Amino acid sequence: MEASPNVTLGADTGGTFTDLVLITSHGLALNKVPSLPTAPQTAILNGIQSMLGSAEWPRATKLVHGTTVATNALLQREGAKVLFVTNQGFEDIPEIGRQNRELLYSLQPSRP
16 A cells, blocks of 8 residues: 555544544544543544544554643552662652753753
């Protein structure tokens, strides 16, 4: 199957619903299906299947995926318990976070 020109598939997996959008030269198709928290990929495939029916699936030239699953788990404090294990000298990694501060090599970085 050759790639169809400019086919974009977008999927947004949330805790309750998975939203899908398919953009082709023929137009736009939207779908919303229940999410499957233990198998989010299955919800995406189910959504595509119900959107396209028995038609042949076009090969996407771009796939865009977003999710709020991790954000929701943090906000609701429902995620798995996590243990942070590190080597001596690296205990501050969770506090350092991203390396996008103004003075990256400062020995005394200021926290925002």
